[in-house]
Amino acid sequence: AQTVTQSQPEMSVQEAETVTLSCTYDTSENNYYLFWYKQPPSRQMILVIRQEAYKQQNATENRFSVNFQKAAKSFSLKISDSQLGDTAMYFCAFMPWGGSEKLVFGKGTKLTVNP
Amino acid sequence: DAGVTQSPTHLIKTRGQQVTLRCSPKSGHDTVSWYQQALGQGPQFIFQYYEEEERQRGNFPDRFSGHQFPNYSSELNVNALLLGDSALYLCASSQTGFGEKLFFGSGTQLSVL
Numbered sequence: 001a002q003t004v005t006q007s008q009p010e011m012s013v014q015e016a017e018t019v020t021l022s023c024t025y026d027t028s029e030n031n032y033y034l035f036w037y038k039q040p041p042s043r044q045m046i047l048v049i050r051q052e053a054y055k056q057q058n059a060t061e062n063r064f065s066v067n068f069q070k071a072a073k074s075f076s077l078k079i080s081d082s083q084l085g086d087t088a089m090y091f092c093a094f095m096p097w098g099g100s101e102k103l104v105f106g107k108g109t110k111l112t113v114n115p
Numbered sequence: 116d117a118g119v120t121q122s123p124t125h126l127i128k129t130r131g132q133q134v135t136l137r138c139s140p141k142s143g144h145d146t147v148s149w150y151q152q153a154l155g156q157g158p159q160f161i162f163q164y165y166e167e168e169e170r171q172r173g174n175f176p177d178r179f180s181g182h183q184f185p186n187y188s189s190e191l192n193v194n195a196l197l198l199g200d201s202a203l204y205l206c207a208s209s210q211t212g213f214g215e216k217l218f219f220g221s222g223t224q225l226s227v228l
Contacts, residue, residue, distance in 0.1 A: 004157075033215045043203060045158070045219035052215075091157050100171060101214025102148060103207075105157030 002027040002094050006106035013082045014114050020067075021077045021109050023092030029053075031097035034068065034075045039108070040088040048090070051075065053097070082113045117142070119220035121206050127226045128196050136191040136223045140208030144218070146170075147189040149181060152203040152222070164189050165211055193225075201227045 003026045013019035025034070036048040051059045051068050058066050063083075067076045079086055092106040120139045128134050140147050146165045150158035160173035164183035183189045187208075193200055203222045210216070 035215075037219075042221060043224075044221040045205060045207075047217075050215060093157075095215060101146065101209060101211075101217075102160045102163060102171060102173070103150075103158070103217065104160070107155075107157050 002029070002096070002104045004092050004094050004104055004106035006092055006109050008109045009107070010110045010112070012112040012114055013079075015082055015084060017082055018078060018080045019082055019111065021079075021090050021092075021111065023075045023077070023106060025073050025075065025092070025094050027073070027094065027096075029096050033095040033097065034066075035093040035095070035103070036064070036066070036075075036077045037091045037093060037105075038086075038088045039091060045091070049077065079111075084113050084115060087111060087113045119206055119208050119218050121204075121220035121223050123223060124221070125224045125226075127228060129228050130196055130198060132196050132227075133192065133194045134196060134225060136193075136204050136206075136225070137188065138191070138206030138208075138220060139188045140206075141218045144208035144210050145187050146209045146211050146214070147183060147187065148207045148209070148217070149189070149191050150205040150207065151175070152205060154202070158205055161191070196227045198227050201225060 032053045034051045038046045063080045089108045091108045093103045148163040149161040152158040162172040167183045178194045205222045206220045
């Protein structure tokens with residue numbers, strides 16, 4: 001069974017600064033997807049970034065980038081130039097490649113961006 | 116495009132009652148998954164529906180059941196409610212074969228008293 005661990009229950013950062021959220025996972029699969037989702041107070045789960053395990057290049061989406069270390073089973077999220085609107089819960093999630101289209105989530109990290 | 120819509124947004128029930136939650140998938144999506152998110156936790160997979168059948172199921176008791184209609188919308192039913200069923204229930208939709216492109220609704224907050 002796959003597991004996802006987020007070791008930082010809460011983090012804070014000053015506006016315009018950079019913050020990194022950590023995530024590790026455990027799986028015996030070779031091909032899979034990894035995700036970071038943002039959940040603001042509105043409760044909707046919003047996709048921040050997605051990484052395919054077969055791709056060596058780290059995914060980036062504007063101010064968001066990941067550091068994917070497949071051998072170490074590590075998948076951290078870096079947020080640059082933090083904005084007040086980035087304040088939210090962030091969840092790391094795993095999905096096996098093909099067949100089982102179900103997500104396994106970590107427990108989340110509460111990020112607060114301070115003015 | 117309305118995205119994934121869920122109803123109702125909030126619901127209060129008492130122990131032992133039954134509840135039905137509804138989900139309309141994003142246009143073009145044929146697969147619906149349900150997740151339970153307890154307070155302070157990440158979402159947990161309940162089950163997934165495709166072609167009106169349950170395709171896979173997470174570690175949830177038989178009190179949790181579902182249905183998918185020909186228009187791909189879906190219902191989640193919970194019988195004999197327990198206090199521990201209080202949670203945010205999230206619906207997610209995708210197009211089969213593109214499960215990594217999942218879209219979530221805003222959820223139904225269920226409180227069991």
